[in-house]
Amino acid sequence: MSPYLVYDVFTDRPFGGNQLAIFPDAEGLPQHRLQAIAAEFNFSEVTFVYPPDDLRHTARVRIFTPTMEIPFAGHPIIGTAIALVDAGFPPRMVLELGIGPIPCTVTDGRASFTTSVPLTRDATPEPSLVARVLGLTEAQIDLSVHAPVQAGLGLSFVIARLTDRAALSACQPDVAAMRDGASRHPGSFDFATLAYFVDGDGVHARMFAPLDGIPEDPATGSAAAALAALLRDVTGRPQDLTIRQGVDMGRPSLILARADAEGVTITGQAVRVMEGQLHVDA
Known part of the structure; x- marks a missing residue:
């Protein structure tokens, strides 16, 4: 035993x-x-x-x-x-x-x-593909800060910024589209996708990895770390993120992520x- x-x-x-x-x-x-x-x-x-x-x-x-x-x-x-x-x-x-x-x-x-561990960028999946994966329209993918990118700190995620909170709630992942994405952009985590929306000082997020037996994850610290590192990289500024995940699936979670010159800290x-x-x- x-x-x-x-x-x-x-x-x-x-x-x-x-x-x-x-x-x-x-x-x-x-x-x-x-x-x-x-x-x-x-x-x-x-x-x-x-x-x-x-x-x-x-x-x-x-x-x-x-x-x-x-x-x-x-x-x-x-x-x-x-x-x-x-x-x-x-x-x-x-x-x-x-x-x-x-x-x-x-x-x-x-x-x-x-x-x-430094941020690695594996691929830049097409916004139309990421929209299909999330069950959204391409117009609901926000390209103002960064395009969808497959990136991570030892474990890669497709990271997509959405236009509003309603788009995040509307996500209904398409497994066939995710398989298509995984075949086009092989990564360490089968096209696992983090969708997020920034609301003032907070971040709302959802993470889907159905090809790895995780239809939706209530809290994903490695994806939060990747997001903080990515935003520091694209903005050139340290990031202090308060990330709320799992709300739409009834398991609310709170992740604190800081990215600076020393690395990424998750709390x-x-x-x-x-x-x-x-x-x-x-």
Whole structure:
């Protein structure tokens, strides 16, 4: 039997935010079963925690979606860091991930991590294609700040700015169009698409990755990090973003993202909602 925890991440209350299953001691799990375990939970991500390769660090963390292992994701880092502190680890830690070591700090149920991985731009998908993917008209894609771009910090997303909040609420992803996009613009995350709208000082966002078993994600820290880095890149100014995601699917989430010369910092809260035992044979 292997114990696991479930945290709701990027929220301060149960049943909001993004669900995360955490195996705080994954050494006894058979490696060939990790993907099947992640698929069994059917959350957007599951983390498996191991002793660090470098003893100066706190832990090594592997992250799986329902269909593949990924090198970096925001809500798994936030949730796993808070779970480790809840288990007695010190509030300052370094987690080893697929993109390298990530320093994290936890204070009063709120975690922050900073990544200095540079922004990469993989492609510039046509606005007409992105509109089809989101079930919108091309006129609802806002090109005033940037055109749609496939970019990320270790995990790429198609990032599209929309004209208004109504357009964001109207998104109905077209899986066939997304498959078309993935074939035209192969990336690390199957044409996963972040749509967003800026409303004053706040950002409203939705993220869709149905080709990876995630019809819609309630909170996506890696996409928030990519968005903050992209806006810093295109504006030339530091970015402090308050991102609200998951509202349209009934799991409201709050992500704080800062991008400056030091890198991108993501901050959020998490709460434990479940714990249990996994029964699995080798």
